[in-house]
Amino acid sequence: MGASLMEAFTKSLAMTILSEIGDKTFFVAAIMAMRHPRRLVLAGCLGALTVMTIISVVFGWAAPNLLSRKWTHVITTVLFFGFGFWSLWEGITEEGESEELAEVEAKLSTDWKDNAPSKQATIKGSKVEDDNKKQQRPFFTQFFSPILLEAFSLTFFGEWGDKSQIATIGLAADINPFGVVLGGILGQALCTSAAVFGGKSLASRISEKMVAISGGILFVVFGIQCLMMKAENA
Template sequence: MNLPMFQGFGKSLMMTVLSEVGDRTFCVAAILAMRHPWSSVLCGCLSSVILTTTLSAVIGWAAPNLIPRELAHRITTLLFFGFGLWSLWEAYNEDDDDNEELEQVEKELNQDAAPKDTTGKGPKGKEGSKVAEDLKKQRKPFLTNFFSPVFIEAFSVTFFGEWGDKSQLATIGLAADENAVGVILGGILAQVLCTVAAVAGGKSLASKISERLVTMASGVVFLIFGVQSFLSTVY
């Protein structure tokens, strides 16, 4: 591993770990792992974060080819400073209850998983049950023929939770300024570590993490990256 790749790998690893630990998708993985088979949850979450990390890095890698490299470097520097100040502001205004994010995610998942009222007018008895079962099979999503419903739920919730998130935007900016392969490898390793920790530790781990402290640490790291990017030379 050469120096540029190692530098991109280290930055991506540190940035992603501090951004993801105790984050919304971390809580989603922890809660889903308590309700469903952990293997399906782990595979769904890992597939999603690997895809989003790779797509983000590819977008960042392509940016310097679409706009001048010096401009991409300046935008990246501003992103680092902006995300750093944003994180510190979030940490300053964070509620004392570190479980608030976990409870909110759990509440939303409970609402999504609540059984729908199907006691409307319709056929009754065995004939009605058979008709309802046939309708259910007809409405069965196409993807469930290839993947389990738990895998699809874990993948989709994680994917849309990550898309447009602060960590994803930071990965795009980092890949525009650093070695894209190193950024991908570091980001994937960080996502794997966080996802495995969430699935293995479950709710107890998520509830013991001080989200304010992690958010503050990520803000400091972003600012350090911003200073380093500001002082570095564009090649």
């Protein structure tokens, strides 16, 4: 695979932490945990991120079977440099305000207002009506908490197509996929736990500028390492 299990684990862990801190899914976990039971929010968000990490690694692991090892290595190198310079540009041009936080707050506030029951409906509620509502619930909500499912769906679809997902695919295509899975899941667990238990106060204090610059530097370093590995194997 071109890298040991420990090297893959370390790279994946560092990349995940710097990619996910201050990300949209980080703020989803932080804000939802302020209004709902933390254990449900943590389970939903972390479950979605774990599934997404595994899917990304499987895609990356399968890539060399579709393309030659040479081309997957080249694509991975380009991705690292591309994401690195993209993150550095975002960090340099960042004005300091948390746009991601404001966007997530606005979206969740709208969803909660739309789904909130009216006072009259609450007054008329009865045990019989509650039983009827439970019977009319969608299939999954009969077995899982709606809060857990909301956290899972918001996180999963918010993460889909994100640069951290694409970077994970590229990483798994070039180095040990088992190490990438372990490092990615641990990194997601650390970031999600910090968001859920740290709350909005932690989220609002995060410097997106510094996170973006740090992540950009890390991606560029990974790109340079890929170039060096290419030179050594030539």
